[in-house]
Amino acid sequence: MSVMRRYIAISERLRILKPLSKKSLVSKAVKTQDFMANPVFPNDARWMGAAIAESRRAVGNSGVNPPVGCVLVTAGGHLLASGHTGVAGVPHAEAAVLATLDDMGRSAIRGGTAYVTLEPCAHHGKTPPCADALIATGIARLVVAIKDPDTRVNGAGMQRIAAAGIEVCLGVKAKEAHDVMRGFINRIQYNKPLCSLKIAASIDGKIALADGEKRWLTGPRMRRYVHLLRSQADAIITGIGTVLADNPQMNCRNAGLEDLSPPVFVFDRLLRIPSDAALLQSQHPLTLFCGEGAPAHRREELGAAGCVIVVLPNDANGKPDVEAALRYLGETGVNNAFVEAGTGLVTSFLSADAVDQIYWTQSDDILGADALPAIGGLTPPAGTLSHCSPALHRTTTDTAAINTVAISVENKYIQSHHQMIGGDRLIILQKQPADRGKAQA
CATH class of the missing domain: 3.40.140.10 (Cytidine Deaminase, domain 2)
Structure with missing residues (x-):
């Protein structure tokens, strides 16, 4: 019986990677x-x-x-x-x-x-x-x-x-x-890494101004904490929107931990990454997750430049399938994946039920109603603020609580940790065990 291909990885030569059979996962x-x-x-x-x-x-x-x-x-x-x-x-x-x-x-x-x-x-x-x-x-x-x-x-x-x-x-x-x-x-049992998602948001639950102007939302102490999280990951995942808007390095810049920066993986459906992108200068080969419609000449150009091109099947919305991407990471030995991306990719990961834990970092800035939301399509019903942890219930305008509830309302995540780092809030949400078992099966 033939096995359907889930993805094709293209680097210096074509590699076809197939999912492990269920028998190989039986203890x-x-x-x-x-x-x-x-x-x-x-x-x-x-x-x-x-x-x-x-x-x-x-x-x-x-x-x-x-x-x-x-x-x-x-x-x-x-x-x-x-x-x-x-x-x-x-x-x-x-x-x-x-x-x-x-x-x-x-x-x-x-x-x-x-x-x-x-x-x-x-x-x-x-x-x-x-x-x-x-x-x-x-x-x-x-x-x-x-x-x-x-x-x-x-x-x-x-x-x-x-x-x-x-x-x-x-x-x-x-x-x-x-x-x-x-x-x-997680990788041994489900053939995919533990997937952590980091979101940096304002007090009104936004990640960027409407005009796309780049600015730091959280302070230096919180940013150092996030860089520590990067050093503890085996892979960092981001999207082409973030690359085009911010030209990030996505590395660890904490003193003494620079060499622990993991490889970066970019969701880039049409392979639009610019030739002068900072990520192309990384110490690790850059992996690009593209769609089946990505131009062939771009695959060849970027492959020749040292990138690994992974062609993913499309999900129901016509975007590269995040679940297939995680399977690819699992089969290449990645234990811990760390997602730092914009609203679109964040929403795709959450909609696919692919996230195991969330690091919500929040400043006291207010970006306004026209700013970009941290998560698309998640708004809490009226009155749900009362269900939030007392540690978060500082003021009725503290929308860290509102957004925490917006995620928890789906009955998928529970708050496991909350603390202040500098002047910013850190909230850690864990997927509930029963839901994790359902998602990973």
Whole structure:
């Protein structure tokens, strides 16, 4: 049976990428004993917390691999070493930590405990199995936060370590560890990355003046926060409207994090990107998502200039299908996608139910009724402001609350966080679990 093409990627030579079959996504978990039934010691949560802190340092920088943290503790309860997954996923966290041990350290870890945020791998890839490396240390216990959903592991790592006589404990601070690895888990389970959307809006819910004049809406502290989010992504997605209006760089410009800027992907249906666009000077090859009607000569010109051209099928509105784009990113190993775009593309992502979390950043500016709205077609019914979180209910004109409710009214997102950064508001919305399962199925 033939498989329908979802997209074609064109770079130096034609590549046809096909979606993974459903069979390839079926979990083949190794039958294991109930490691969650093993005893948890008083300090396990403390040391796992340290491992989770390490894992956060690898978010957005671990390539196709998960951002894992590892901590080694002696039998006497003293910290011996800690580390996380390396750049581009190599070395794995366990290997990175073990490599720091000298002869004295290797002696000290015998009878101790290893804390890892994700089950150690049990297969040969770019590196040998981490399960074997941990067994060789002579540890007495292994404490794991969550089981690896990758079908090559999925219980096999813990089973191998337990078979070597090491006590394995599973489930310590599982939720916290899962939150750090949501992108990887999302890609493994659904073959697409975790999709985060950032919106910078005025107090009246607008993103730009009617005349299109460029201006900063949020202050420098909030912009530094957004650049941090960029550094933690594997891909930044924007639209041709933003490119033509602002000529953005879409990189991370926080001091010390410049090298962590991820590749940029632009929705450009007709390949209108100018030859002098700043994005064409990026340290990474630029990927352009175009429609089936994009001129052939533009595909050739931009491909010759080093761009990757991905031809997407059209959605019901005749625009490049955002769901197909996310599938493409998933199959190329992207764990975390970060969308920064204008009203049109933002609305397309939300309408397609493709967004997992929203970072709403809001200033106290008022741009007026004629300004461009942050999200097209979302207006709250009268009286819904009363349902908003008290933290947001500062004044009746605080339309951060109104827009939060406008999204939440769809019963798709719940507010998970709110804080002030400088003089601006940050509101984080998460897709509700039941809705996420429906959307990702």
